[in-house]
Amino acid sequence: MTSARFPRSARVRAKSDFDRIFQHGRRVALPVLALHWQSGAEPARLGLAVSRKVDPHAVGRNRIKRVLRDTFRRLRSDLAAGDYVVVARPPAARASSEELATALRGLLTRCGALPAPAGLPLPSAPGTMPAASPSVPTPHEERG
Numbered sequence: 001m002t003s004a005r006f007p008r009s010a011r012v013r014a015k016s017d018f019d020r021i022f023q024h025g026r027r028v029a030l031p032v033l034a035l036h037w038q039s040g041a042e043p044a045r046l047g048l049a050v051s052r053k054v055d056p057h058a059v060g061r062n063r064i065k066r067v068l069r070d071t072f073r074r075l076r077s078d079l080a081a082g083d084y085v086v087v088a089r090p091p092a093a094r095a096s097s098e099e100l101a102t103a104l105r106g107l108l109t110r111c112g113a114l115p116a117p118a119g120l121p122l123p124s125a126p127g128t129m130p131a132a133s134p135s136v137p138t139p140h141e142e143r144g
Contacts, residue, residue, distance in 0.1 A: 005073075006069060006072075006073045009043075009045075010043070010044070010045050010046065010073075010076065011045060011046060011047065012045050012046060012047030012083050012084075012085060013047070017047065017083065018047055018049075018085060020038070021036050021037070021038050021047070021083050021085050022036055022085070024038060025037050025038035025083070025085075026038070026111065028107050028110045028111050029089075029107075030103050030106065030107060031089060031091050032088070032089055032091045032092045032095050032099065032100065032103045033068075033086055033087065033088060033089060033092060033100070033103045033104060033107060034086070034087040034089065034107075035084060035085070035086055035087075035104075035107040035108070035111060036084070036085040036087065037082055037083065037084045037085070037111055037113065038082055038083050039080060039081065039082040040081055040082045040083060041081055042081055042082075042083075043076070043081055044072075044076050044079040044080070044081060044082060044083075044084060044113070045082075045083045045084065046068075046069065046072045046076075046084050046085075046086065047083065047084070047085035047086070048065050048068055048069070048085070048086055048088075049085060049086070049087045049088065050064050050065055050087075050088040050092070051088075053090060054088045054089065054090050054092055054093055055092075055093040060093050061088075063097070064088050064092050064093070064100060067097045067100045067101060068086055068088075068100060068101075068104055070101075071100070071101040071104050071105065072084070072086075072104065075105070075108065075114060078114060078115065079108065079113050079114055080112070080113040080114075082113070084108075084113070086104060086107075
């Protein structure tokens with residue numbers, strides 16, 4: 001089991017790492033948070049980006065970071081290896097701690113880094129086509 005601490009080795013800190021993840025990683029987003037990630041061989045690491053545009057007050061920005069760090073720390077042992085950067089968006093300033101934690105869990109599940117909770121179907125990605133109805137003949141069946 002991974003330690004419950006959040007050591008320096010579990011953080012994305014260097015500008016070059018942030019740049020690499022933003023340029024070459026993948027992205028999923030919600031109105032409150034965006035998640036950029038890049039898989040790797042090392043255990044999961046977290047980077048946070050919470051700007052003054054999100055909340056002009058340091059107290060508010062620090063609350064957002066504290067909640068996200070704590071949620072990530074609790075999930076870290078279950079996450080796929082790689083680097084994860086969470087970018088807070090302005091609605092995050094008005095979100096409760098539970099809403100922020102739920103949003104992060106949802107993004108990690110959507111990107112495949114966290115297994116979906118048992119018994120719940122995975123939400124379909126927006127823009128995907130629905131499954132074809134079995135009663136509709138395919139072009140090959142129509143030709144006979």
